[in-house]
Structures are given as C-alpha cells and as structure tokens.
Amino acid sequence: MSATLVEHFGVAVRQLREQRGWSQEELAEHSQLNRSYVGEVERGRAIASIVTAYKLSRALEINLAGLLSHCERIEQQRVARGIELAAIAS
8 A cells, every 4th residue: 555545544534433423442442443553544654454444444334445435535635635736836
C-alpha cells in the first residue's frame, strides 16, 4: 500500500466511526482490536491487514468493498482539492 492509500484508509475509518458517534475505544471493542492500534490506523501510521480491514468494516456495518470505496472517494476529493488549489495559486 502506498503511504497515501494508508492515510486515506485511516481517514475513511475515522469518518465512518465519527458518523456513528463512536470513540476509538468503542470501535476497538466492536472490531476486537486494540484502541491504540485503531488510532494508528486512523492516523495512517499502521498498515491494516486484510483481516483488520474486514474487522473494521464489520464493526462499522459496511462491507469491505464499501469501506474501500469510501477510501477512494476521499482520494478523489483530495486530488480535486489539489487541482483547485493549484488553479488558484497560478
């Protein structure tokens, strides 16, 4: 996984967690993961294995494809924002 993909995955997990009104602790409990590890994933400092991604998606009540699609939307939004900023700067 590229560093950017890891960061976007973390942002997606955080956004979906916050939409539920959950703390990192609550997501950790629902996904049977360590709270500090959930935080590392959300900050893009840990690369989630396929098993971890699956556990997170199940806890967030979204299928794994949906979680990855959310990650892609974040990437597209950031690319579009970068293009807009570049146009403004020039």
